Amino acid sequence: MRKRYVxxxxxxxxxxxxxxxxxxxxxxxxxxEPSGKNMAKEGYVGAETCKGxxxxxxxxxxxxxxxxxHVKGPESQDACETCHxxxxxxxxxxxxxxxxxxNFDKKTDxxxxxxxxxxxxxENKAQVFWSMSKxxxxxxxxxxxxxxxxxxxxxxxxLKEKQPDLCFECHKDIRAQANKQSHHPIKEGKVMCNDCHDxxxxxxxxxxxxxTVNELCYKCHAEKRGPFMWEHPPVAENCLTCHTxxxxxxxxxxxxxxxxxxxxxxxxxxxxxxPYGNTASFSRTTTGNFSTTIKTDLRSCVNCHxxxxxxxxxxxxxxxxxx
Ligand code: HEC
Ligand code: HEC
Ligand code: HEC
Ligand code: HEC
Ligand code: HEC
Ligand code: HEC
Ligand code: HEC
Ligand code: HEC
Ligand code: HEC
Ligand code: HEC
Numbered sequence: 001m002r003k004r005y006v007x008x009x010x011x012x013x014x015x016x017x018x019x020x021x022x023x024x025x026x027x028x029x030x031x032x033e034p035s036g037k038n039m040a041k042e043g044y045v046g047a048e049t050c051k052g053x054x055x056x057x058x059x060x061x062x063x064x065x066x067x068x069x070h071v072k073g074p075e076s077q078d079a080c081e082t083c084h085x086x087x088x089x090x091x092x093x094x095x096x097x098x099x100x101x102x103n104f105d106k107k108t109d110x111x112x113x114x115x116x117x118x119x120x121x122x123e124n125k126a127q128v129f130w131s132m133s134k135x136x137x138x139x140x141x142x143x144x145x146x147x148x149x150x151x152x153x154x155x156x157x158x159l160k161e162k163q164p165d166l167c168f169e170c171h172k173d174i175r176a177q178a179n180k181q182s183h184h185p186i187k188e189g190k191v192m193c194n195d196c197h198d199x200x201x202x203x204x205x206x207x208x209x210x211x212t213v214n215e216l217c218y219k220c221h222a223e224k225r226g227p228f229m230w231e232h233p234p235v236a237e238n239c240l241t242c243h244t245x246x247x248x249x250x251x252x253x254x255x256x257x258x259x260x261x262x263x264x265x266x267x268x269x270x271x272x273x274x275p276y277g278n279t280a281s282f283s284r285t286t287t288g289n290f291s292t293t294i295k296t297d298l299r300s301c302v303n304c305h306x307x308x309x310x311x312x313x314x315x316x317x318x319x320x321x322x323x
Contacts, residue, residue, distance in 0.1 A: 043086030050080045050087060053095055060152050071120065083116045083150070104150075110143035111136075117144040126200050133201025142170075147199060167193045180247035182254075195220075196245065213238055228310030230319045234265070235309045251299075258300035 051058040061067045061079060071082060081087055089100035097103075104113050114136065121127050121144075135142040147166060148158040160166055164186050168175040178186045185191050193199070196216060197207045210216030217239045218225045224235070234241045242261055243253045250257040256264070302308050305321045313323040 043088045044081050045087050045091050046081075047079045049091055054080075057151050061150075064150070065158070066150065082119075104143075104145045110141055110146075111138060113143040113145055117148075126198070129198070129201035129203055129207075131201070132203070133199075133207055135199060135207075136201065146170075163192050163194065167199075174246055177244075177246035177248075180249050182249070182251050183247035184245065184253070186246070191220075213240055224309050226310050228312055230311045230313075230321065232308060232310055232321060258302055262301045 047058065058080075067079065071079065083102070083104075085102040087101055093099050095101075102108070102116070104116075114130070118127065118130070122130075130136050134140060135146075147160055149160045150158055161169070164175075164178065168178075177183070186193065196209060198209055199207065201207055202209060204210070204212075208216055210219065214225075214236070224239075226236075240255075242255055244255050245253070248254055254261060307313065307318075307321045307323065311318045311321045311323065313321075317323045
């Protein structure tokens with residue numbers, strides 16, 4: 001754990017130095033100031049020329065965040081060609097699909113497409129871990145425009161679709177999980193995929209936000225953090241020991257249902273390991289047996305061990321998470 005933090009810190013420092021250097025050594029590429037120095041660069045024709053044949057795209061673009069911010073790329077003074085590259089040849093030939101213009105279609109290499117965006121967005125802290133993300137892997141086929149629709153999206157942040165549908169389109173297995181009986185309210189719109197993941201990548205595995213899984217969970221389930229006088233070690237260690245994040249057929253997002261969940265770790269001679277006793281009593285007996293039903297009904301062990309995440313209750317009952 002600690003080694004990882006050190007590594008994380010070093011990476012952060014490297015990024016900060018790189019950032020400091022890049023803003024020192026050149027003008028910010030996202031500058032809205034027309035400097036004029038690239039105006040006459042060969043092969044570029046300017047947005048007004050594109051407008052002649054692509055009026056609708058032109059209008060949509062001008063209304064968008066990009067259009068309003070008058071974004072200019074490192075190569076071009078002008079909007080359209082910042083992303084589509086120099087358009088002179090395209091225009092000369094009267095313009096057509098596949099004719100001398102960069103397009104963000106399925107055939108184009110995802111990496112090349114993303115690079116067009118990263119020319120300006122690399123400095124954005126949201127994209128710092130892009131190159132480490134599964135989405136940027138060559139095999140994934142994903143690029144910025146898989147999720148962002150630049151020319152015509154009416155959505156915030158240029159999103160193609162709202163979450164979770166945006167993500168479900170490719171992550172059908174997660175959709176199936178989110179439909180299970182017990183689930184995080186993702187399809188209900190109360191929890192977003194990007195509350196827990198950064199689709200642009202994170203330092204952590206599975207592109208998870210938060211320094212650790214538990215830190216992520218505490219953001220919304222703060223009461224599970226404690227501090228507790230009596231801690232249940234697996235809880236402090238990793239919530240995913242007992243829970244699954246998207247959905248489960250067992251109640252409360254559990255990976256298994258008690259008593260089986262508990263018996264994974266609590267074996268031996270205690271009553272935890274002997275759920276099928278026939279003493280019809282609520283209190284514990286010297287033989288460690290309880291009534292069959294209370295130990296095997298839906299909540300099983302947690303009928304009694306109600307404070308399973310930790311307890312501040314007094315005495316032995318607190319210590320055993322019973323109150
Ligand atoms: C003389 C008219 C004309 C001009 C000027 C023009 N285009 Fe086009 N462009 C076309 C036509 C026609 C198509 C094909 C559209 C279609 O089939 O729907 C096209 C297609 C495109 C495509 C899609 C390419 C593909 O492979 O699918 C892009 C991107 C594009 N133009 C961008 C631009 C940009 C940027 C400019 C300005 C630099 C520009 N066009 C100027 C006529 C023009
Ligand atoms: C910030 C980058 C960016 C800028 C600037 C930009 N585009 Fe695009 N353009 C895209 C992306 C990404 C697509 C793919 C579809 C989408 O995301 O909406 C696209 C698609 C297109 C298409 C093809 C649509 C099709 O049917 O395949 C045309 C035509 C086009 N843009 C024209 C323009 C014109 C004209 C301008 C300037 C007014 C412009 N673009 C500015 C990124 C950009
Ligand atoms: C020439 C520079 C430039 C390029 C290239 C560029 N952007 Fe942007 N982008 C900006 C600026 C500037 C803003 C608005 C200012 C800001 O960051 O708040 C912005 C904003 C955005 C936003 C946030 C919109 C919002 O509602 O807050 C998204 C998403 C985005 N860009 C995606 C893309 C994608 C995807 C591409 C590639 C297809 C791309 N950008 C290419 C400069 C650029
Ligand atoms: C897998 C889907 C996905 C991909 C791929 C993706 N994005 Fe995003 N992006 C999102 C979502 C979802 C949001 C909205 C986050 C939010 O609402 O805070 C977003 C937000 C943004 C924003 C706004 C950031 C902010 O802090 O408000 C920018 C800029 C952006 N994306 C740029 C990019 C660029 C550049 C790429 C490619 C390198 C890219 N995105 C690839 C899903 C994606
Ligand atoms: C409450 C937080 C949370 C939400 C909301 C959430 N996830 Fe996850 N997701 C996780 C955690 C935690 C993991 C890591 C699971 C593990 O390591 O076993 C994960 C893992 C994944 C994985 C990797 C699965 C694998 O088997 O390797 C994908 C893909 C994924 N999530 C996609 C999504 C999508 C898409 C959404 C929205 C529909 C979403 N997640 C919503 C917490 C969340
Ligand atoms: C265009 C398809 C596409 C879209 C849209 C998409 N993803 Fe993915 N996602 C992928 C692919 C492909 C992978 C890599 C799968 C692999 O390597 O097994 C992936 C991997 C992941 C992983 C696993 C990362 C890991 O380390 O294992 C997470 C988490 C994830 N995506 C979350 C999201 C979220 C959140 C969204 C919506 C904002 C989203 N994805 C939208 C295609 C997509
Ligand atoms: C962005 C906020 C958020 C994050 C982060 C989050 N949760 Fe949740 N969680 C919720 C919401 C909202 C509910 C539904 C609460 C309700 O319905 O009363 C919920 C419900 C649950 C439930 C009960 C499900 C049921 O069927 O009753 C469990 C268990 C749970 N979360 C575990 C986790 C774990 C484990 C993590 C970390 C991987 C986590 N949560 C991260 C917001 C979050
Ligand atoms: C040792 C197994 C175990 C671990 C580890 C664990 N839980 Fe639970 N959790 C349970 C059980 C069992 C239930 C069901 C309790 C019930 O039915 O009353 C539950 C229920 C929940 C619930 C819904 C009911 C409630 O108490 O609010 C949430 C939210 C929750 N857990 C969050 C977390 C978080 C966050 C973590 C990590 C900090 C975590 N759990 C770690 C076993 C565990
Ligand atoms: C991943 C392993 C693991 C799982 C699963 C687990 N526990 Fe534990 N539990 C522990 C450990 C380790 C301790 C601490 C044992 C110690 O201090 O001797 C503990 C302590 C306890 C204690 C206090 C016992 C004592 O000696 O102080 C109770 C009661 C308990 N667990 C009940 C449960 C119940 C009920 C479940 C199922 C909902 C469960 N545990 C699931 C590992 C687990
Ligand atoms: C009917 C209520 C009840 C049920 C059901 C119950 N327990 Fe307990 N358990 C207690 C009480 C009360 C104590 C503390 C008193 C004591 O230790 O004598 C305790 C103590 C424990 C202890 C610590 C002492 C020991 O025996 O090791 C563990 C571990 C434990 N329970 C696990 C479990 C597991 C696992 C289950 C489910 C298979 C379970 N319990 C079901 C009431 C219950």
